[in-house]
Amino acid sequence: MKRLFVFGLGYTAQIAARQLRADGWKVAGTCRTPATKAALEAQGFDVFLFDGDRPLDNPAAALEGTTHILASIPPGESGDPVLRYHAADIASLPGLAWAGYLSTTGVYGDKAGGWVDESTARSPSTTRGRKRAEAEMGWMSLYEMGRVPVHLFRLPGIYGPGRSAIDAVKAGRTRRVFKEGQVFSRIHVDDLAAALIASMIQPCPGAIYNLCDDEPAPPQDVTAFACELLGVPVEPLTPIEQADLTPMARSFYAESKRVRNDRMKRELGVTLAYPNYRDGLRAVLKQSR
Numbered sequence: 001m002k003r004l005f006v007f008g009l010g011y012t013a014q015i016a017a018r019q020l021r022a023d024g025w026k027v028a029g030t031c032r033t034p035a036t037k038a039a040l041e042a043q044g045f046d047v048f049l050f051d052g053d054r055p056l057d058n059p060a061a062a063l064e065g066t067t068h069i070l071a072s073i074p075p076g077e078s079g080d081p082v083l084r085y086h087a088a089d090i091a092s093l094p095g096l097a098w099a100g101y102l103s104t105t106g107v108y109g110d111k112a113g114g115w116v117d118e119s120t121a122r123s124p125s126t127t128r129g130r131k132r133a134e135a136e137m138g139w140m141s142l143y144e145m146g147r148v149p150v151h152l153f154r155l156p157g158i159y160g161p162g163r164s165a166i167d168a169v170k171a172g173r174t175r176r177v178f179k180e181g182q183v184f185s186r187i188h189v190d191d192l193a194a195a196l197i198a199s200m201i202q203p204c205p206g207a208i209y210n211l212c213d214d215e216p217a218p219p220q221d222v223t224a225f226a227c228e229l230l231g232v233p234v235e236p237l238t239p240i241e242q243a244d245l246t247p248m249a250r251s252f253y254a255e256s257k258r259v260r261n262d263r264m265k266r267e268l269g270v271t272l273a274y275p276n277y278r279d280g281l282r283a284v285l286k287q288s289r
Helices: 011-022 034-042 059-063 081-091 127-146 165-170 189-201 219-230 247-252 262-268 277-288
Strands: 003-007 026-031 046-049 068-071 098-104 150-155 157-159 176-178 186-188 208-210 237-239
Touching (some): 003 011, 011 026, 081 127, 098 127, 127 150, 150 189, 157 189, 157 277, 186 189, 186 277, 208 262, 219 277
Parallel strands (some): 003 026, 003 068, 026 046, 068 098, 098 150
């Protein structure tokens, strides 16, 4: 029987995990707190505590029977916690057919709105991007040196039910910050899950995939469309120079790029359910009613 083990069984990974369980897979994973562990176990997952500050209590028992591993935990100050504590455990798994690491398109750095694909060199311009690039290299070293069947997935902004511009507008948490030429790529969480599952079904160790939709867009346009769907006034633009942004929020505006997804479609055979933010937000609104 196929068994997926997820380091970081959070919002994104749970979508794929539920689909795989429905197809007869066993699914296990980690979370940080006892409360989250109890909630996930109530959904039928086999869950282990892992906060990134120490290893799993019994990694051999937790990973026993694992055929597929997905790592979705971001690197911390000391780098990737999964690699730091469990690289050797992963490399020694006898039946591992697939391993996936969820990275970010931030490894490409700022391209002033230009296009990137998987052949574009890593050139991160933020601390967060540099840590992701280092984690990517660590995972790829497991493939190159240990023949672990590693796949890298570079993700843009992820949205879906409960985490979208629709939800932000409803909660009154939106501002239409404007920066000339700023564009972001994004992907609906259901399309992300579909791409991950497609890769699990047809592994290609060493492959790198950008997972994103077809239409990079300015963030203020996405917010405006969410307002229109909800029938609320579209607030005026706030120039970024006048916006009181947190350092984290401002860092996102430090980079602008358009991300190509041709390899995802060609090699994984993915047909996007939500090829642009308009289709995705309409679906989010429909699900929330």
